Amino acid sequence: MMLSGWGRFPQQWCALHQPRSEDELRALLVQGPRIARGNGRGYGDCAMQRNATLEMRGFSRMLAFEAETGQLVAEAGVMLADVIATFLPRGWFVPVTPGTKFVTIGGMVASDVHGKNHHRVGTFGRFVDWIDLMGEDGEVRRCSPQENAELFGWTIGGMGLTGVILRVAFRLRRVESAYIRQTTLPARNLDHVMALFEEHQAATYSVAWIDCLNTGSGLGRSALMLGEHARADELPRDRRAAPFAVPKKRARTIPIDLPRAALGRMTVKAFNALYYRNARAAAGEKLVDWDSYFYPLDAILEWNRIYGSRGFMQFQCVLPLASAHAGLGELLRAITASGQSSFLSVLKRMGAEHGPFSFPLEGYTLALDFPFSQEAARLIERLDAITLDHGGRFYLAKDARMSAATLRRSDHRADAFTVLRHDKGMTNFRSSQSERLCL
Amino acid sequence: MTAPTVLIIGARSDIGMALAHHYAAAGHRVQLAARRMAEMEADAADIALRHGTSTSVHDLDILEPGSFAAFLDHLPVLPEVAICVVGLLGDQATAQTDLEAARLTMRSNYEGPALLTGLIANRMEKRGSGTIIGISSVAGERGRASNYIYGSAKAGYTAFLSGLRNRLSKSGVHVMTVLPGFVRTRMTAGMDLPARLTAEPAAVAEAIYRAAAKRRDVIYAKPVWRLVMTVIRAIPEGIFKGIKL
Numbered sequence: 249m250m251l252s253g254w255g256r257f258p259q260q261w262c263a264l265h266q267p268r269s270e271d272e273l274r275a276l277l278v279q280g281p282r283i284a285r286g287n288g289r290g291y292g293d294c295a296m297q298r299n300a301t302l303e304m305r306g307f308s309r310m311l312a313f314e315a316e317t318g319q320l321v322a323e324a325g326v327m328l329a330d331v332i333a334t335f336l337p338r339g340w341f342v343p344v345t346p347g348t349k350f351v352t353i354g355g356m357v358a359s360d361v362h363g364k365n366h367h368r369v370g371t372f373g374r375f376v377d378w379i380d381l382m383g384e385d386g387e388v389r390r391c392s393p394q395e396n397a398e399l400f401g402w403t404i405g406g407m408g409l410t411g412v413i414l415r416v417a418f419r420l421r422r423v424e425s426a427y428i429r430q431t432t433l434p435a436r437n438l439d440h441v442m443a444l445f446e447e448h449q450a451a452t453y454s455v456a457w458i459d460c461l462n463t464g465s466g467l468g469r470s471a472l473m474l475g476e477h478a479r480a481d482e483l484p485r486d487r488r489a490a491p492f493a494v495p496k497k498r499a500r501t502i503p504i505d506l507p508r509a510a511l512g513r514m515t516v517k518a519f520n521a522l523y524y525r526n527a528r529a530a531a532g533e534k535l536v537d538w539d540s541y542f543y544p545l546d547a548i549l550e551w552n553r554i555y556g557s558r559g560f561m562q563f564q565c566v567l568p569l570a571s572a573h574a575g576l577g578e579l580l581r582a583i584t585a586s587g588q589s590s591f592l593s594v595l596k597r598m599g600a601e602h603g604p605f606s607f608p609l610e611g612y613t614l615a616l617d618f619p620f621s622q623e624a625a626r627l628i629e630r631l632d633a634i635t636l637d638h639g640g641r642f643y644l645a646k647d648a649r650m651s652a653a654t655l656r657r658s659d660h661r662a663d664a665f666t667v668l669r670h671d672k673g674m675t676n677f678r679s680s681q682s683e684r685l686c687l
Numbered sequence: 688m689t690a691p692t693v694l695i696i697g698a699r700s701d702i703g704m705a706l707a708h709h710y711a712a713a714g715h716r717v718q719l720a721a722r723r724m725a726e727m728e729a730d731a732a733d734i735a736l737r738h739g740t741s742t743s744v745h746d747l748d749i750l751e752p753g754s755f756a757a758f759l760d761h762l763p764v765l766p767e768v769a770i771c772v773v774g775l776l777g778d779q780a781t782a783q784t785d786l787e788a789a790r791l792t793m794r795s796n797y798e799g800p801a802l803l804t805g806l807i808a809n810r811m812e813k814r815g816s817g818t819i820i821g822i823s824s825v826a827g828e829r830g831r832a833s834n835y836i837y838g839s840a841k842a843g844y845t846a847f848l849s850g851l852r853n854r855l856s857k858s859g860v861h862v863m864t865v866l867p868g869f870v871r872t873r874m875t876a877g878m879d880l881p882a883r884l885t886a887e888p889a890a891v892a893e894a895i896y897r898a899a900a901k902r903r904d905v906i907y908a909k910p911v912w913r914l915v916m917t918v919i920r921a922i923p924e925g926i927f928k929g930i931k932l
C-alpha cells in the first residue's frame with residue numbers, strides 16, 4: 249500500500265506486513281530487504297521499504313513493571329500514550345519524551361529520541377536497560393551494556409538498521425502530579441534567547457519557540473518555556489486530593505487537506521506575532537497539565553494535513569556549542585531571505601553526545617518545517633550547507649531528502665555504521681532512507 | 688466489592704482481547720481461555736498491568752468436549768459472565784468437497800461452543816445467577832453460497848442460544864446473542880470490507896459490554912446490520928437463490 253512518514257513526503261508503494269508473533273516476524277525476515285515500522289511518526293522515509301515494511305503495532309503488550317526500580321518491560325509496538333495512561337495515575341512518567349505521544353517504544357529507541365530535558369538527562373536511550381533484538385538470522389539477542397554491548401549501542405539511534413526491536417526494558421521516573429509548572433520568558437532576539445538558555449541550564453525542561461520571520465535586531469526573537477514537574481503541594485488546594493486527575497479535553501481532527509493558501513506567509517506571520525505577544529502577556533509561571541505541556545500538537549489529530557496533500561519537509565540540525573551562535577544566525581538569515589515560512593520552529597539547548605549513532609551533541613538544535621515546494625527544497629539545501637560549514641549534523645527521524653554525501657560530511661560515524669552493518673550481516677535491514685543515504 | 692469475574696472463551700481472538708481489556712478496565716477480573724495458553728501469559732500480564740486487575744489463563748480446545756467439565760472445575764470461580772468468542776471461518780470452497788474441513792467448521796462454530804455454553808448454563812442455573820454471551824454471526828441469518836457451511840453452524844449456535852434463553856428466562860441466568868457483521872480482525876485480514884459496515888474490535892467489545900449491562904437479548908454489534916439483515920431476510924427465496932452473494 250502507499251506509505252509515507254508523518255510529513256507525507258515522500259509517498260511510496262510498500263508491501264506492508266503486520267506480524268503478530270515472533271514466528272510470523274521470523275518468516276518475513278527471509279524475504280530480502282525489510283525495515284521495521286512503529287507508528288509512522290518519523291517525518292520522512294525512515295520507516296518505509298518497498299519490498300517489506302514490518303509494522304510492529306501488533307506487538308503491543310506491557311510485560312512487567314518493578315516499582316522499586318521503575319523498570320517497565322514492554323513490547324516494541326506499545327504506544328507511549330498507553331504507557332502514560334497506565335503509569336501516570338500511579339505516579340510515574342517517562343524520563344524522556346518527544347513532542348508527540350503517538351510513537352511506539354521501538355520507534356523511540358530506534359531514533360533515540362530527545363526531549364525538552366536533553367540538557368539535563370540525555371536521550372531516551374540513557375534509560376534503556378536492555379533490548380531484545382531479532383537479527384537477520386531470526387535469532388533473538390538480549391542486548392545491554394553487559395551483553396552484546398556493541399549491538400546495544402548501535403541499536404539505540406540506529407533507525408531500525410540493526411534488526412527488529414522486540415522488547416525494551418526501560419526506567420520510568422517518579423512524579424508527584426500530572427502537572428508542570430511552566431515559566432515563559434520572552435526573548436528579543438537570538439543573543440537573548442541563547443543567554444537565557446545558558447542561564448537556565450538547571451531547569452528540568454527548556455525549549456524555545458522561535459520566530460523565523462523577524463529580521464535585523466529582532467532576528468531570532470522567541471519565547472522560552474521552562475518547566476518543572478509540580479509537586480503535589482504546589483497544586484491548587486482543590487486539586488491536591490487527586491494530583492493525577494486532569495480535566496478531559498476533546499481531540500479535534502483536521503477534517504480535510506487544507507488548500508495550500510491556508511498556510512500562507514501571512515498566517516504564519518500573524519501566528520508568530522500572536523505567539524510572541526502571548527508569551528509576553530503570559531510571562532511568569534502557570535500550571536499546565538502534562539498533555540498540554542508535552543503534546544500540544546496531539547490535541548489536533550492529523551495536524552500534518554494543514555500542509556495539504558503534498559506534505560511538508562522537516563529540517564532539524566544540531567550545531568556544536570562553539571559555532572552555534574554564528575550558525576544559527578546564518579540559518580535564520582537564510583530563512584528570512586528566502587521568503588519561506590516555517591510554521592513550527594523550535595530551538596533547544598542540547599547536552600552532551602552519547603552513544604555511537606545518536607543524533608544529539610552538545611550545542612543547539614533547530615527544528616523547522618516547510619510546506620513541500622521546490623523553493624523550500626532549495627532553501628533546505630542551503631540550510632544543509634550552513635549546517636555543514638558550522639560542524640553540525642542532522643536528525644534522521646526528520647530527514648526525507650538529504651544526500652548521502654551530506655550525511656557523510658556531517659557525520660563521520662556513518663562510515664563506521666556501514667562497515668559494521670556489512671561485517672555483522674545486517675544489510676538487509678534497509679529503509680528507503682538508508683538506501684538513499686547509502687548506510 | 689470487586690466487580691464480577693468474566694470468562695472469555697477464545698480469548699486470543701481480536702474480539703476476545705478487546706473484551707478482556709474492556710471488562711478489565713471496568714474493574715472486572717478476567718479469566719482467559721484459549722488453546723496454546725502459554726502464549727497468553729503475556730496478554731494476561733499486559734491486562735493486569737494496564738488495568739490493575741487480576742487475570743488468569745486457562746487451556747481449552749473447543750474441539751474436546753470431554754475436557755469441558757474439568758476445565759470448568761479448575762476455574763478459580765464459576766464466572767458471573769461467560770463470553771464464548773470461539774469461531775472458525777474456514778474456506779468455503781474447500782469445505783464443499785472436503786468433508787473433514789466442513790466438519791471442522793461445523794464443530795468449531797456450533798458443536799463446541801454450544802456444548803460448552805450449555806454446560807456453563809447448567810452451573811449458573813444451579814447458582815441462580817449469571818450471564819452467558821454467545822458470539823454468533825449475521826452469516827447464520829440466511830445461508831449464502833459464499834459461506835453457508837460456516838453460516839449454517841452459526842445458525843445452529845444462534846438457535847441454541849435462543850432456546851437456552853427461553854429455558855432460563857425465569858432462572859436468573861441471562862443469555863445474550865451477539866450477531867456481528869464485518870469486524871476488522873485476523874479472521875477478515877486481507878478482505879476488502881466496506882468501511883460503513885465494518886466495526887473495530889474495541890467498538891464491538893464496548894457494544895457488548897453496554898448491551899449486557901442492559902440485559903439485551905440479541906444485538907447486532909453495529910446497529911446498521913439490523914437494517915441490512917431485515918432486508919436480506921425479506922427477499923423471497925425464489926429471488927434470493929438467483930442473487931450472487
Ligand SMILES: Cc1cc2nc3c(=O)[nH]c(=O)nc-3n(C[C@H](O)[C@H](O)[C@H](O)COP(=O)(O)OP(=O)(O)OC[C@H]3O[C@@H](n4cnc5c(N)ncnc54)[C@H](O)[C@@H]3O)c2cc1C
Nearest residue numbers: 286287288289290346347352354355358361362407408413
Ligand atoms: C509532532 C512530532 C513531534 C516530535 N518531536 C520529537 C522530539 O521532540 N524529539 C525527538 O527526538 N523526536 C521527535 N519526533 C520524532 C519521533 O519521535 C520519532 O520519529 C520516532 O521514532 C517515531 O516513532 P514511531 O513509533 O512512529 O516510529 P516510525 O516513525 O514508524 O519509525 C521511526 C524509525 O524507527 C524504526 N523502528 C520503529 N520501530 C522499530 C522496531 N520495533 N525495531 C527496530 N526499528 C524500529 C524505523 O525503522 C524508523 O527508522 C517528533 C515527531 C512528531 C510527529
Ligand SMILES: NC(=O)c1ccc[n+]([C@@H]2O[C@H](COP(=O)([O-])OP(=O)(O)OC[C@H]3O[C@@H](n4cnc5c(N)ncnc54)[C@H](OP(=O)(O)O)[C@@H]3O)[C@@H](O)[C@H]2O)c1
Nearest residue numbers: 699700701702748749772773774824867868869870872874
Ligand atoms: N471478524 C468478523 O467479521 C466476524 C463477523 C461475524 C462474527 N464473527 C465471530 O466473532 C468471533 C471472533 O472472531 P474474530 O473475528 O475475532 O476472529 P479470530 O481471531 O479468528 O477468532 C476466532 C477465535 O476462535 C478460536 N478458536 C478456533 N478454534 C478453536 C478451538 N478448537 N479451540 C479453542 N479456540 C478456538 C481461535 O483461537 P486461535 O487463536 O487459537 O486460533 C480464535 O481466537 C468468532 O466467533 C467469529 O465467528 C466475526
